Amino acid sequence: xxSGGRAEGGRAEERVRLARKPYERExxxxxxxxxxxxxxxxxxxxxxxxxxxxxxAAGKGGTIKRVTEHLNPxxxxxxxxxxxxxxxxxxxxxxxxxxxxxxxxxxxxxxRSWYNRAGVERVMGFCTDEEYDRFLRQCPQYERMLxxxxxxxxxxxxxxSDAEQExxxxxxxxxxTKRWKLSAMDLESISRWEAYSRAKDAxxxxxxxxxxxWYVVESDDKRAARVNMIAHLLSxxxxxxxxxxxxxxxxxxxxxxxxxxxxxxxxxxxxxxxTLGHI
Numbered sequence: 001x002x003s004g005g006r007a008e009g010g011r012a013e014e015r016v017r018l019a020r021k022p023y024e025r026e027x028x029x030x031x032x033x034x035x036x037x038x039x040x041x042x043x044x045x046x047x048x049x050x051x052x053x054x055x056x057a058a059g060k061g062g063t064i065k066r067v068t069e070h071l072n073p074x075x076x077x078x079x080x081x082x083x084x085x086x087x088x089x090x091x092x093x094x095x096x097x098x099x100x101x102x103x104x105x106x107x108x109x110x111x112r113s114w115y116n117r118a119g120v121e122r123v124m125g126f127c128t129d130e131e132y133d134r135f136l137r138q139c140p141q142y143e144r145m146l147x148x149x150x151x152x153x154x155x156x157x158x159x160x161s162d163a164e165q166e167x168x169x170x171x172x173x174x175x176x177t178k179r180w181k182l183s184a185m186d187l188e189s190i191s192r193w194e195a196y197s198r199a200k201d202a203x204x205x206x207x208x209x210x211x212x213x214w215y216v217v218e219s220d221d222k223r224a225a226r227v228n229m230i231a232h233l234l235s236x237x238x239x240x241x242x243x244x245x246x247x248x249x250x251x252x253x254x255x256x257x258x259x260x261x262x263x264x265x266x267x268x269x270x271x272x273x274x275t276l277g278h279i
Contacts, residue, residue: 054158
């Protein structure tokens with residue numbers, strides 16, 4: 001932990017934040033490996049599910065962006081489900097998540113997942129005690145079925161201190177490009193810090209199973225959290241390099257006399273770049 005405040009697993013030792021240059025260098029290396037992982041997943045017909053959980057502003061979204069930055073969106077997709085509809089509320093709880101599970105050769109990253117029930121729904125009173133207890137009983141069974149069916153399931157909890165969370169909230173409030181990330185429910189999490197801590201502890205006690213263990217990512221340092229999480233994910237999958245298909249650029253054929261239409265017959269976007277000056 002790099003700033004004062006309450007950490008979720010006790011007080012961590014102070015550490016120096018990862019500098020930008022080594023971070024960018026290592027991130028690019030890891031992203032190159034992620035592309036190799038993607039190609040292996042596709043070639044082998046494997047299925048990979050990665051669950052990202054943690055408190056608001058813990059760094060889940062930023063890490064997901066770095067994971068998918070150079071991946072093929074037809075292979076790796078993000079599942080960030082909205083609030084359930086009235087119809088979905090009457091379904092088996094896990095049903096709408098099952099619809100987003102990968103087919104052969106696909107990767108799905110859950111930006112929050114079925115664990116909403118063990119976290120925000122429990123703390124904010126959006127589910128009944130009976131629904132919550134049923135979730136804690138069924139979740140390990142559900143995940144064991146996924147693993148038994150051959151799905152590679154990885155679960156990451158991003159752990160942030162209360163002081164760092166508040167700092168990020170304040171930064172978002174003052175940044176017009178990030179203001180949308182804050183909601184009244186996010187701010188409510190400040191006053192319910194210990195309730196969320198208890199809910200997380202109970203969730204781990206019931207769902208940290210050998211078949212699908214939880215991996216905690218210390219995330220007060222965003223850069224370190226990103227490279228730590230990606231490096232760990234890569235270390236848990238026995239992927240190998242898949243040789244690229246042999247491609248040869250064909251020669252461009254001779255012109256047959258085609259002429260482009262005059263520019264005044266088409267509508268072009270204004271040259272905004274020309275107003276910015278030159279270096």
